[in-house]
Amino acid sequence: MGLPADVIAELALTVAGAATRSATPVSRGRRATLTMLLTADLVNGPYQPLSPEDQMPIVTGSHESTSARCRPERPTQSLHGRRMWLVGILAALCTALLPGVAPHAAVAEPTHPTQVSRLYVTNFDADTVTVLNAGTHAVISTVPVGETPIEVAVDPGRARAYVANRDAHTVTVINTDTNTVLTTIPVGGPPQDVAVDPGRGRAYVTNAADDNVLVINTDTNTVVTTVPVGDVPFGLEVDPGRARAYVANSEGDSVSVINTDTNTVVTTVPVGDRPFDVAVDPGRARAYAINENGDSVSVINTDTNTVVATVPVGDTPTGVAVDPARAHAYVVNSEDDTVTVINTQTNTVVDTLTVGDEPARVAVDSSSARAYVTNYASDTVSVINTATDQVVDTFAAGDGPVGAAILNAAQGGGHCTKPRKSTC
Template sequence: MRKAGALRFTRRRRRPSHPLLRSGGRFWAWGLVCLAWLPAHALAQQALVTAQLGNAVEIIDLGSKTILQSIPVPGAPAGIALSPDRKTAYVTRPEGHGVSVIDLDARRVTASLDLPGGPLGIGVNPKSGEVYVADWYGARVFVLRPNAAGLTLEGEIATGKSPSGIAVTPDGATLLVANRESDTVSIVDVGSRRETRQVSVGQHPFGLTLSADGRYAYTANVVSNDVSAIDVAAGRETGRVTTGQRPYVIAFAVGKGFVTDQYSNTVTVFDPATLKTLAAIDVGDHPEGIAATHDGKTIVVANWGDNALSLIDPSSLQVTGTIGTGDGPRAFGDFLR
């Protein structure tokens, strides 16, 4: 069966029936969680990859290029975010309608919380540890509180339609949400849990990433094939970057931006200061999740179509290696430890 909403058929992939398992069309899904910037103490030696078709989260050592552990997570795991201390992973399960909690030291699922709707994008407040989950089928973000038992649902925040990518500013005071069906980004005051502004961006924004200082946000606009830059304090779009086909998520390293282009099988490189396109790097089939290691020396790309991670040197803009993964790697969100 053709994946709901997909605008192309990947070359060799079977297609799950659930609309949250694919991206690209009207029900374009997953994109997840925005990419959060790693705290200063984090060591990005491991990639925590949601293998959505394999129903697992894989812990991959980037140095040895080996899978250390495959943790079963039923329900088509998609989005992922890490706790501030980097010891816990929170994983959305669109088909399982909930969130799983993984102890990364014990390498096992320790708790699960059922949620209504379509839990997809996920992010963590770097100060309070609150967990935010976007309901793809609604116009809301769930607020979850970590506790000894796992997670507790504390409330909801109204957003635009089909919220997807999520990011939180480094001071923990502001939440940003990409609203795919509204063509907007919600700016939310965390203290009051109320949206204070909606910023118009390109068509169908999905992945959402902040600059390191939290002053600017960037959305990957799937249908208009560009990236919107947003001045967070001013609450307005400041410009756009032209990308390849179906941009998904953005990462930053060595003063450059990197965007996965799902249908072009490339990563677009751009200058955040000028918003000019610098290059396009050929990677694997259908690249989606992307993040930079904490030392800024490697960009890690999850290629859905060929079950592999591509490793890119952000200075030379060359692919330096690949790592095999399980079936359907997404790594949508904060996935480097």
């Protein structure tokens, strides 16, 4: 016995109606015809063309009704046979009605462009950001931004890069999927650095002229509050796990510690002479504040917010980044064209590397064991193998490269900081 006609009609309408959502449109007339045929076939059995006898005109007076003459012959089938036939006709109709849906075995996996880690470099003298393939160093794109871009930070989850334009008093927001500018955010004064807390959806920008840190909502790209800090804040870094931001106050010889849940300063840590930048190693609970005039690094215990060591480095340090996987900190010394390598377990200098002319910043990609040093005066980037602490490559950058950030293909990221010429 067949399925009830009303049930089959509903099934037919569902299958036919789905065709309107397929890749190839189906006309109303075609859907109606297919629905009718499907309903008739499922109720009465497979369609059989009328034999010549059945196609003969009805003779007046015949005892056989017109409906009986026109109805196709219904062959006798077993229950299993009818089920198999039903499956076959539904499969055929799905193939005909839904050409955009292929059988599962025939569906090819979607192909995506190969993702590569990218290096974002701010060109201070060209008002641009160069986007490079971090592995091959090939230029992917050059993005025009504001005047004198000094720093850049990335938010991998939101596919955004935030560029601090010092003399334009703005932050440019770049879509890192398309490497195009999404918007420009006024910040009221000369921004010196920017850092991102992806989990809280916030970017933090130091405003050296107004002695504060602006907090940007990275979902709306609007400034939501400002936090007063010390005198002439320059570099900063975020420790998302501890909900803290560390701000180097260059004229206050201190580091302000901000609670990023409440956006209030919880303490101020005295450090060396003219702190210029700061980097964080969350796993070891350490922050490294470089002292530009003191030629040293103040090591802060971020659990107690106290200085636990001071490490001498090269002449005029202006950038610092940490490779937590290898327990090394890399300090850029702009006046002697070197990078000091510090063992973060012993807080001792283990190596000094020669790089380009007037190095400005350094960004580390732990996953590839690479550190990228921007050389402001030579318009180049030096590449350090952090597994061997050797300079393995130098490639051309834009005009006056300063800030650098890594957007890791595996959802990593990096952030880095400013040149000596950039002081207000």
